[in-house]
Amino acid sequence: MKGSVHFRKDRGVWFVLWYHKLERKEYKIYRYKGELMYSERVAQKLLAVMQGDTENGTFRIEKFTGHGWTDTVPYLYEWLDVVKNDLSPATYKDYRNSIKNHLEPFFTEHPFQLHEIQYDVLRKLLNSINREGKGRANVMYCLHACLTYAWRSRRIPDTPPFPEKKHYRIQEKTITWLPEDRQLSILEKILKEHQPIFYWLKYHLRRPGEAMALHRVDYDSVNDLFIVRRSISARTLVNRTKTGVEHVIPCHSLFRPFIKKVRKDLSPYFFTCSNSRSEGKRYTSSIMNRIWKEACKKANEQISMYDGLKHSSCSQYVNEKNMALSDLQLITDHARLDSVKRYAKVEVSRRRELMEGNVVKLKKVRE
Incomplete structure (x- = not known):
C-alpha cells in the first residue's frame, strides 16, 4: 500500500x-x-x-x-462572502441567519469537517433545527448550496445525499382566497390615489415586490404591455425577478383607465407614493400592507395582501371562471404546471354545494 x-x-x-x-x-x-x-x-x-x-x-x-479550509464553520462564512454578490438580498439574509443561528451552533458542538458531513450527520442536523418545515428546509438548502460549491472547488470528494423530503415535515398550506366580489369590495375601500398599484396586482397576477420595482420604461405603450424585470428584495431594488426570468405581461383592458391616474412626476418608478421616504417615492412593503389592512378593516375582511390579490385572482380564474390550469400557467408564466395546481382546490362552500346537489339528485332517483 x-x-x-x-x-x-x-x-x-x-x-x-x-x-x-x-x-x-x-x-x-x-x-x-x-x-x-x-x-x-x-x-x-x-x-x-x-x-x-x-x-x-x-x-x-x-x-x-487544505490549510483549515475543511473546517465547516469558517468555510461556511468564507463561502457566503464569496457568493454574496450572486444572491438576492433576501436570500443572502436568509443564508446568513441560517449559518449564524443553526449551522454554526450545530457544527461547533459537533465539529465535523466538510468531508465528514454525510447522510447520518445531516439527519442529526435536521432534527436539531428548531423551525417549521419550510424554515428547516431553508437551512438545509443553505448547507446544500455550500457543499455543492465545496465539491466544485474540490474541497470534498462528492456532495452527500440529503434527507428525503418527508423528513422535513413540510405541510403544504391551504391557499386562502376571496371570490371576486369580495376582493373588489376591499379594493374599492382603498384611497383612489393608491388604487392603481393594487389593481395592477389583481389584474396581472404578479408579486408585490415586482409592482413596487416597476419602472416607467418597463411599460411599452406602443404594444400595451409590461416587462417585469426587477423586484424588491429585503427592501432593496434588484435588477432581476425572483426567478431570474423576465416576464412580458400584456396590459389588462380593465387596468388601462388606471394608467391615466398614475402620478406624473420625475420618479423613474411607475407607481409612486407621495408620503414614501424611499428613493423615487416608490411604494414599500410596509406602506402597502398598511393600506391593505385598513381597506380590509373597512370591508370587514381579514386576509393577507398576497392571498387577497395574487392567490385570489388565480383561484378566481380556475374556480369561478372555469379556466384550464394550462391556460392559467400561460397567464402567470409559471415554469411548471404543478405550481398552479394548488389553485384548483375548490373552496369548502363549493364542495358543500356539490355534495348537497348530489343528495338532491339521489332523492329524485329514489322518488
Whole structure:
C-alpha cells in the first residue's frame, strides 16, 4: 500500500509521505484535521485514512492538503462572502441567519469537517433545527448550496445525499382566497390615489415586490404591455425577478383607465407614493400592507395582501371562471404546471354545494 510515515527531527513533527501517481508529484502531509502531528500514532491514523480513501475510490489529495479550509464553520462564512454578490438580498439574509443561528451552533458542538458531513450527520442536523418545515428546509438548502460549491472547488470528494423530503415535515398550506366580489369590495375601500398599484396586482397576477420595482420604461405603450424585470428584495431594488426570468405581461383592458391616474412626476418608478421616504417615492412593503389592512378593516375582511390579490385572482380564474390550469400557467408564466395546481382546490362552500346537489339528485332517483 502506498504512503509512508516519517519523523522530522528539526521540527519535532511527524508527516505522511505520499506519492500522487496522476500528478506525478510527492506530497508531505504534516497536518491531520488542521493540527500538526506530534505523535507517530496520529500520523499512522492519517495514513490509514488516506489508504482507505484510495481503496474506496474516493481519494482526493485536496482533502489532506487544505490549510483549515475543511473546517465547516469558517468555510461556511468564507463561502457566503464569496457568493454574496450572486444572491438576492433576501436570500443572502436568509443564508446568513441560517449559518449564524443553526449551522454554526450545530457544527461547533459537533465539529465535523466538510468531508465528514454525510447522510447520518445531516439527519442529526435536521432534527436539531428548531423551525417549521419550510424554515428547516431553508437551512438545509443553505448547507446544500455550500457543499455543492465545496465539491466544485474540490474541497470534498462528492456532495452527500440529503434527507428525503418527508423528513422535513413540510405541510403544504391551504391557499386562502376571496371570490371576486369580495376582493373588489376591499379594493374599492382603498384611497383612489393608491388604487392603481393594487389593481395592477389583481389584474396581472404578479408579486408585490415586482409592482413596487416597476419602472416607467418597463411599460411599452406602443404594444400595451409590461416587462417585469426587477423586484424588491429585503427592501432593496434588484435588477432581476425572483426567478431570474423576465416576464412580458400584456396590459389588462380593465387596468388601462388606471394608467391615466398614475402620478406624473420625475420618479423613474411607475407607481409612486407621495408620503414614501424611499428613493423615487416608490411604494414599500410596509406602506402597502398598511393600506391593505385598513381597506380590509373597512370591508370587514381579514386576509393577507398576497392571498387577497395574487392567490385570489388565480383561484378566481380556475374556480369561478372555469379556466384550464394550462391556460392559467400561460397567464402567470409559471415554469411548471404543478405550481398552479394548488389553485384548483375548490373552496369548502363549493364542495358543500356539490355534495348537497348530489343528495338532491339521489332523492329524485329514489322518488
